[in-house]
Amino acid sequence: MSMLDQATAGAPRTGTDGSGPSDDGVVGVTIVWADNNGIPRSRTVPVDQFGAVSERGVGVTPLFAVFDSHDAITFDHAPLGTPSGDIRLVPVSDRMVRLAGQPGFAWVPGRQVAADGSAWPYDQRGALERQVRRAADLGLDFLAGYEIEFHLSRADGDDDPRPVFDGPSYGPAKMLAVDAFAARLLRDLDRNGVPIGQFQGEYGPGQFEFDIAPADPVTAADRQLLARQTVHAAARAHGLRASFAPLVTLGQVGNGWHLHTSLSRSGTNLLSGGDGPEGMTAEGGAYLAGLLRDLPAIVAVTAPSLSSLQRLRPGYWSGAYTFWGVQNREAALRLVPATPLLGAAHANVELKPSDASANPYLALAAVIAAGLAGVEDGLTPPGPVQEDPGTWTDEQRAERGIHRLPTSVEEQLGALLTNERIRSALGEELTDAFRAVRASDAAWAAGRDAADVVRSFRWLY
Structure with a gap:
C-alpha cells in the first residue's frame, strides 16, 4: 500500500509498480498553506512522488513569509533580508482529501519546517498548535x-463584476x-469532508453564505x-467566479468570515450553565x-488587509467598535447564548471583524491566546x-469605554x-514578518484611491 493510500484509506493510488496514477484518474497532490496575507499558496507533486514527499517535503523559499498581498x-x-535559503513544505498526510x-487532484494542508526538519518560526500552523497545547x-x-x-459574479466581469442576482435578499x-x-457545492463540500450547517443567499448583491460545523481549532x-478551494472549483464549473x-x-456590504469559538472544561461548555453574566x-x-x-490587536490579525479596513464600518454589522453584546449583530463580539431549544453546548462567541x-491559523492563535490570558x-x-x-456621541461611547477599532494600517x-x-x-519572528508585510501593503496603496485598492484585492482569496 502506498503512502497516499495509507493517508486516505483508499484515496488516489499509484500503479502497483509505482509508475503512474491509478485508474481513478488522480495524478497530483496539492499541498496548501496560507501566507501572512491569508492567501493560499501551494505546491503540487505527482501522485507517485507523494510517499517520498511525505518524508522529506518539497523545497520552498523562506521569503513566502514576507510576500505582501x-x-x-x-x-x-x-x-529574511536576502534571497538565500530554503525550507521544506511537509504534507499533513492524515488530512488528505480527494x-x-x-x-485529477488530491488536497492536503502543509506544515513549513526548516531545511533540517526542525521547527520553522514562521510556520503559521505551528503557532496555532502551540496555543492549542x-x-x-x-x-x-x-x-x-x-x-x-462570498460574492458570485459572471466569469466575464473581472473589471466590473456582475453579480449573479441583484434582488431580494435571503429568499x-x-x-x-x-x-x-x-x-x-453542497455535494462537493460533503465529499471533501467539510460539514456545513446551512447555505443561503446573503444580504449583498450576488452574496452568499454557508457555515462550517465547529471542530477543534486546527x-x-x-x-x-x-472550503475556499471547493467553492472556487464549483464556481468555475458553472461559468461563475467567486x-x-x-x-x-x-460602497457595498463586505464579506466577513465570522469566527465562532467556545471553550470547555471536562466536556462542559464554559459559556453556559453558570451564574455569571448572561449565564456564563x-x-x-x-x-x-x-x-x-x-x-484591537486580535483584529490586526483577523482583519488585517487594506480591504478589511474599508469593510469595518459602523452600521454594516461588521463590528467596528470595541464592545460585546448578546445576539447584537453590530457588536464586534457577539455572544450566542445557550437556549432550551439548542442546548448548553451551543453557546459560543462570534468575532465579526x-x-x-486573515491567515486562519494565526487568527485562531490570536483569539485563543487572548482568551486564555483572560x-x-x-x-x-x-x-x-x-x-x-x-449612533451615540463620542462622549457616550467614552463613558462606556467603547472605542472605534483601528482604521489604518499604522493603528x-x-x-x-x-x-x-x-x-x-x-x-x-513571525510577528515582525507580519508587520513588514502589512507595511509593504500600505506603501503599495499610498496615493491610490479607495476604489483602486478595492479592485486590487478583489480576486486574491
Missing part, C-alpha cells in the same frame, strides 16, 4: 467554526439563480482553506473579557451593550506590536 517581496524583516470538484495544559478545549460569506429566488452551482483552519474579498465593490461561568466570562481586552485576508488573569467582562454605539500595527500577549502567541 500583491506578491511583492519585502526585505524589511532583517532575518477533491470532488477537481477529479497551551489550552490543553490548562485543562481547556476549544471548538471553532466559520460563517463564510428562494436568490438561490434559484444559482441552483446548479448550489447543488454542486481542523477548523484546515477546513476553511479546503470572491471572498472583504470588500468586492466600494466565571471562566467563560473571563474568556470573553480576554477577547475584549485584546480586541474577521475575513478571508482566564489566567481572572478577568470579568463589563455589561453587554444591546444598542448600536455608532493596527500599533495595537499589535504593543500587545505582548498576541506577539508572544505568534512569536517574535
Whole structure:
C-alpha cells in the first residue's frame, strides 16, 4: 500500500509498480498553506512522488513569509533580508482529501519546517498548535467554526463584476439563480469532508453564505482553506467566479468570515450553565473579557488587509467598535447564548471583524491566546451593550469605554506590536514578518484611491 493510500484509506493510488496514477484518474497532490496575507499558496507533486514527499517535503523559499498581498517581496524583516535559503513544505498526510470538484487532484494542508526538519518560526500552523497545547495544559478545549460569506459574479466581469442576482435578499429566488452551482457545492463540500450547517443567499448583491460545523481549532483552519478551494472549483464549473474579498465593490456590504469559538472544561461548555453574566461561568466570562481586552490587536490579525479596513464600518454589522453584546449583530463580539431549544453546548462567541485576508491559523492563535490570558488573569467582562454605539456621541461611547477599532494600517500595527500577549502567541519572528508585510501593503496603496485598492484585492482569496 502506498503512502497516499495509507493517508486516505483508499484515496488516489499509484500503479502497483509505482509508475503512474491509478485508474481513478488522480495524478497530483496539492499541498496548501496560507501566507501572512491569508492567501493560499501551494505546491503540487505527482501522485507517485507523494510517499517520498511525505518524508522529506518539497523545497520552498523562506521569503513566502514576507510576500505582501500583491506578491511583492519585502526585505524589511532583517532575518529574511536576502534571497538565500530554503525550507521544506511537509504534507499533513492524515488530512488528505480527494477533491470532488477537481477529479485529477488530491488536497492536503502543509506544515513549513526548516531545511533540517526542525521547527520553522514562521510556520503559521505551528503557532496555532502551540496555543492549542497551551489550552490543553490548562485543562481547556476549544471548538471553532466559520460563517463564510462570498460574492458570485459572471466569469466575464473581472473589471466590473456582475453579480449573479441583484434582488431580494435571503429568499428562494436568490438561490434559484444559482441552483446548479448550489447543488454542486453542497455535494462537493460533503465529499471533501467539510460539514456545513446551512447555505443561503446573503444580504449583498450576488452574496452568499454557508457555515462550517465547529471542530477543534486546527481542523477548523484546515477546513476553511479546503472550503475556499471547493467553492472556487464549483464556481468555475458553472461559468461563475467567486470572491471572498472583504470588500468586492466600494460602497457595498463586505464579506466577513465570522469566527465562532467556545471553550470547555471536562466536556462542559464554559459559556453556559453558570451564574455569571448572561449565564456564563466565571471562566467563560473571563474568556470573553480576554477577547475584549485584546480586541484591537486580535483584529490586526483577523482583519488585517487594506480591504478589511474599508469593510469595518459602523452600521454594516461588521463590528467596528470595541464592545460585546448578546445576539447584537453590530457588536464586534457577539455572544450566542445557550437556549432550551439548542442546548448548553451551543453557546459560543462570534468575532465579526474577521475575513478571508486573515491567515486562519494565526487568527485562531490570536483569539485563543487572548482568551486564555483572560482566564489566567481572572478577568470579568463589563455589561453587554444591546444598542448600536455608532449612533451615540463620542462622549457616550467614552463613558462606556467603547472605542472605534483601528482604521489604518499604522493603528493596527500599533495595537499589535504593543500587545505582548498576541506577539508572544505568534512569536517574535513571525510577528515582525507580519508587520513588514502589512507595511509593504500600505506603501503599495499610498496615493491610490479607495476604489483602486478595492479592485486590487478583489480576486486574491
